[in-house]
Amino acid sequence: MLNGLIHAHSGLRWLLLFALVYAIFNAFSKKKNGRFEAKDKMISLFAFILTHVQLLIGLLLYLLEKRWTGFSHMKDAYSRFFAVEHTLGMLIAIVLITLGYIQSKKATTDSKKFGKIGVYYLIALIIIIASIPWPFREALGAGWF
Numbered sequence: 001m002l003n004g005l006i007h008a009h010s011g012l013r014w015l016l017l018f019a020l021v022y023a024i025f026n027a028f029s030k031k032k033n034g035r036f037e038a039k040d041k042m043i044s045l046f047a048f049i050l051t052h053v054q055l056l057i058g059l060l061l062y063l064l065e066k067r068w069t070g071f072s073h074m075k076d077a078y079s080r081f082f083a084v085e086h087t088l089g090m091l092i093a094i095v096l097i098t099l100g101y102i103q104s105k106k107a108t109t110d111s112k113k114f115g116k117i118g119v120y121y122l123i124a125l126i127i128i129i130a131s132i133p134w135p136f137r138e139a140l141g142a143g144w145f
Ligand code: HEM
Pocket: 006, 009, 010, 012, 013, 016, 051, 054, 055, 057, 058, 059, 060, 061, 062, 065, 067, 082, 086, 087, 090, 091, 093, 128, 132, 133, 141, 142, 143, 144, 145
């Protein structure tokens, strides 16, 4: 089961990255004079849901793999990355995506709705890209899929 979760968490990153890029591009390209329609809401909702699925799987992995090993292990880059850096970075990004989604719902004009999605999702995307254990990063041992 653990292996399945790791593969799901790893593979879903691509779907999430694609969904975020698409939502950001859609938001900025329509911000000036586009109308915020049901389709636009679905695009931002899809990225929002995928982020929360990642959060759930990530939390399960964190707990099942007992990633928190105490402050004495913080000198070890590998332990610290998954215990703190990856988790904290992703949590901040997920909060930003949630805020962006809620703020766009509350916004009073279509331009503001697109603007909230565009800006919040873009900052979250940058944090997510920086927090992913890419195969070329130190000895984190993670793969491409
Ligand atoms: C946007 C959200 C997230 C993305 C895109 C993401 C992406 C990834 C990726 C690509 C890996 C490497 C998997 C591999 O090939 O070994 C990974 C590992 C991991 N993630 Fe996340 N993650 C996210 C959120 C989270 C959160 C919120 C947590 C914890 C609460 C978490 C906990 C973990 C853990 C414990 C691992 C290590 C799994 C292992 O390889 O043993 N992730 N994550």
